[in-house]
Amino acid sequence: MxxxxxxxxxxxxxxPGFYIGNQMExxxxxxxxxxxxxxxxxxxxxxxxxxxxxxxxxxERILLSVEKSQGASNGPNLATTPLSIGPNGLSLDRYGxxxxxxxxxxxxxxxxxxxxxDKKN
Numbered sequence: 862m863x864x865x866x867x868x869x870x871x872x873x874x875x876x877p878g879f880y881i882g883n884q885m886e887x888x889x890x891x892x893x894x895x896x897x898x899x900x901x902x903x904x905x906x907x908x909x910x911x912x913x914x915x916x917x918x919x920x921e922r923i924l925l926s927v928e929k930s931q932g933a934s935n936g937p938n939l940a941t942t943p944l945s946i947g948p949n950g951l952s953l954d955r956y957g958x959x960x961x962x963x964x965x966x967x968x969x970x971x972x973x974x975x976x977x978x979d980k981k982n
Contacts, residue, residue, distance in 0.1 A: 876918065880951055880962035889960050891944075891951070899925060901939065905956060908932070912939050921946045 874895065882889035882903075889903040899916040903909070910932035916923050923944040930939065937955070944951045944962070951962040 876923075876946075879965045881965055882953070882960040882962040884958075884960065887958065887960065889953075889962065891953075891962055893923070901925075903955065903960070905958070908956060910939075914940075919943075923951065 877893045877895040879892045880890065882891070887903070887905045889901075889905070891899060891901045893899050893916055897915050897917060899912075899914060901912045903911075910930065912925070912927050912930040914928040915926045917926075918924075923946065925940050925943065927938070927940045939955075942954055944953050949961055950964070953960045953962065
């Protein structure tokens, strides 16, 4: 994970992909396409929003240019809150929370700690 995001700073072509931002009471995703387009979705409590548009890398931030959005009329403009590239993934400050997006397929699956499920009867 860290390596792929650090590579993205050196080579923006490594940045595109599908990122998931699941946290307690929150589900979010953003897809960065190689052609500079993005699609974003967030469900957080009573908030449900989507957006599409263009993205570009500027230093250690991803700037979004929203072309179409739905449900975000009561919140801050998504284009005014860039994604930050950090060691744990992409982060976005939204509605008083920091959403950390990790690339799909790079999620760490915890080991099964319930040994009763491991036993075969």
